[in-house]
Amino acid sequence: MDTEHWFAPMFDTYIVLNPDYDNSLNGDFLYLSTDSVDDFEVVIYSGEVELDRMTIRKGNPKYIKLPPNVITTTNPSDTFLSAKKGLHLVGGRKFLANLRLLRGPHAEIINSKGFAGLGTDFLGTMTPLATTPIYGVLSQNTQINILATENNTSVKISGYDPNILFLNNTQSPELNIKLNKGESYMAVVPYRIVDHLNVLVDDPYENYFGLVGANIHSDKPISVTNGNFNGNYINRYSGSDILMDQAIPTNRLGREYVIAKGNGALDVPGGGGLDMERVIVMAIKDGTKVTVNDSPTVYLLNKGQYKILYASSFYKNQGNGVYNMYVKSTEDVYVYQLLAGTNDVGYQFASGGMNMVPALNCLLPNQIVELPEVNQMGIRDDFNTNINIITKSGAQVTMNGELLNGLYGPYPVSGTSEWVLFSKKNVKGNVSIYSTKAVTAGLAGGNQAVGYGGFFGGFSSIPQITKKGTCAIGVKLQVDDGYDFYEWYHNGLLIASGGDSFLIDPENYGSGSYYCKISKSDCGSFSTDPYIYTKCPEFTVKNFDTGNCKTVEIPVAFSSVPLKPVNWDSVLVTEQPEEGSAYYDKSSGKIIFDPDNTDLKIVKFKYYFETTGAYPDSEEVTVTVNIAHINLTNMEDVQCVGFDGKGIYNLKTIFEKTVNQDSTYDKYEYFEDSSLTQKIPEVNLTDFYYQVESYKSEPGKTVYVKVTNIYGCDNKSKPAEIALKTFELPVINTIDVKDSNSVTISVSKGNYPYLYYIKKNGALDFLPADSDYSSSNTLPIKDGKGSYTVYVKSVDNCYPVTKVFLVVGISNTITPNGDGKNDTIDMSMISDKINPKFQIFDRNGRKVFEGSTANNYIWTGKENGVSISTGTYWYFLQWQDFENAEPDIIKGWIHLKNRSSE
DSSP states (O other): EEEEEOOOEEEEOOSSOOOOOOOGEEEEEEEEEEOOSOEEEEEEEETTTTEEEEBBBBOOEEEOOTTTTSSOOOOGGGGOOOSOOSEEEEEEEEEEEEEEETTEEEEEEOOOOOGGGGGEEEEOOOHHHHHHHSSOOOTTTEEEEEESSSSSSEEEEEESSSSSSOTTTTOOOEEEEETTTTTTEEEEOOOOOSSSSSOOOOOOGGGTTTTTTTTEEEEEEEEEEEEEEEESSSSTOOEEEEEEEEEEOGGGGGEEEEOOSSSSOOOEEEEEEEEOEEEEEEEESEEEEEEEEOOOOEEOOTTOOEEEEHHHHOOEEESSSSHHHHHHHHEEEEEEEESSSOOOTTTTTEEEEEEEEOOOOTTTTEEEEEEOOTOTTTTTTOOOOEEEEEEEETTEEETTTTEGGGGGOOOTTOOOOOEEEEEEOOOOOOEEEEEESEEEEEEEEEETTTEEEEEESOTOOOOOOOEEEETHHHHEEEEOHHHHHHEEEEEEEEEEETTTTTTTTTGGGEEEEEEEEETTTTTTTEEEOEEEOOOOOOOOEEEEEEETTOEEEEOOOOSSSSSSOOEEEEEEEEESSSSSEEETOOOOOOOEETTTTOOOSSEEEEEEEEESSSSEEOOOOOOEEEEOOOOOOOOEEEEEEOOOOOOOEHHHHHHTTOOOOOOOEEEEEEEETTSSSSSSHHHHHHEEEEEEEEEOOTTTTEEEEEEEEETTBTTTTOOOOEEEEEEOOOOEEEEEETTTTTTEEEEESSSSSOOEEEEETTOOTOOGGGOOOOOOEEOOOOHHHSEEEEEEEOTTTOOEEEEEEEEEEOOOOEEOOSSSSSEEEGGGTTTTEEEEEEEETTTSEEEEEOOOOOTTTTTTTTTTEEOOSSSEEEEEEEEEESSSOEEEEEEEEEEOOOOGGO
């Protein structure tokens, strides 16, 4: 029970769901409980980001189903890298925390050891895998999973067989890992055997042993979870299960252990290698001697070597179906129990579980309060759970207020008279255990193929110093608070003592070597291992401005004393920006921030560094970077066009003096193509003589703008655009001449109101004065017949649109006598119009003349060059002044007086 707990993530191989089980019940469940009668809050972090909060008290434990990919992952790409996975729990008071994993026919309980689970030296302990399973158990593996509790943590895993093949298909004699606080790492060795069911992979033979006995060393405290997920350790049988538990460091181990058998059968046909119930003893030092029960046989182990103690050979029957085992060693050892969740022959080989066993000593607590819902995993509560309690001889033990005796114990332990065992089967709900002497307890549970086990309490009984809190909220060095007296030493000098001095504030004393001497009545005095503490860093801030394309270089130097020597190996970026990246460039001694074209305007990151020396000073810098961006708005410029169809556009005014302004914008460049190869010269943008903008272009085109800011960043990958447009011009639809005296002009489109003007023989590029225009679309014809030009402009006041029309007058008399008067009817004015017609008919309707380009639409009073008789004739005139205009038609009579025909 502790105020903080940690769980490293695990690699999960349960990806093919077993259809015989309700897989909707599967999950990763986090259970929290306490002995406190007052409510308090526990904050749950993953990757140092808050995940949830839970309020608990005694009698009101809580559990939550964790989101996917927080504590387990099925994705192999999550292994062999630093990841923001795992859990860190922080409570206002001491509490118990355990994970319960349910995967169809597989389950496991992993109890957090709290601060006792943190350390710098571990040995990987898990079961060697079956080398000849009867079916292809492709989910087998050994794995070591690590969670860092401090920044800049270096971890090395070594001492395994270099011929093993890791899950990422690599081989290496050691793994060197760098982690920051809240970061995790998963090392996995699979054991996949080719057989008649699967021929995909055939791992090296050495993989069956995997990471068993591997050395795990770090320079700062870490949490380790190891085991098999899944594991099968019975040759020629197909069952497998989750066999995982959290380890404790080597300095928390002991030399005396009592183990109670789980739910598996003791006598298995064939014995030995077919025992589901077994114990693994792992040595951490060469020359370790191990004895079991009251046998004189000694087993000699060197570091990393292990001895498997099979149930059929080593468990002692103490009566009433209760079996236990006593293990004693000359040096500290790891002891793990492998057990079965049932003795049902059809299921026991698939119902495995694994738990780490705490060492026995007189410093164990006298109570374990409270174990939450011991027969439950999530909403499933049909598990048969046995509670095994180990306590000092002569103790009275109660469970939930019931005094345990009779069938519950005490049962002797062969090989020692100092410890006894109590055992109760089919326990349900919350459990509180009280003893009058030192006590620890574990459980074994299961149902059909599901099996699991775990010990609660006892792991912090070996006194060691742990660090609590953070520099931000305050740091304390502490040991367990269950002792009678404490003496604290700093660099060999006594600094604090007392009956309640189980923690101190090291910032009051500074960096250095600390140890604590504790005392407990009837048990004696013990000193912890030295704990090297480095005082909290100086916290500083720095601010920088840059563009989203330009890196920032920050020299690493102490803010208060810039010349103080820096340990360059200690420099570390401890918190990455939300976008972009920050890293330490050792060659230049600088922190480099690369914004990598982020869209964020502000990012923050942190870096840390130390001085040289045994007890270094340190500094943590929080960097805020303000990032300038080039965010532009596309524009459009609408201008009138001249008679040449081009407009004069004000590009710089329309773009630079509106929304596209920023104090960081340094240069604007304009281009005629989106690939920015055809730059518009400055001389084409501005008339320097008149000091006005003068970019001339046809409308309908696009100009592209590249902007460069003061940081050298630009938008060339996505240039801004200026759409060149013009006003919609009026369209002259019809020109209706009335009796050669007036004309009515019909106009559409453009922007109303319109202004009108006509001019005889007017040039198309003539610009009438404003006073010449009329707002009426009916204008008088004052200059007689001939060719006229109509000028129309809209309210936009652009150049007028024009059309040419004719005012036609025709004489009613023709006298072709050569006197120069009325000798012809001349309609040559329609010759350049569209679809011109000039025809003469006699009174009988016979056509006597057809105008054409050959005769230039001039009638001389003849038919085919021959004079015709005097008389009245009829004419027909037709033309169109412009394309799609309504035809102009004039009809009438002509009197011909032809002398030669009289």
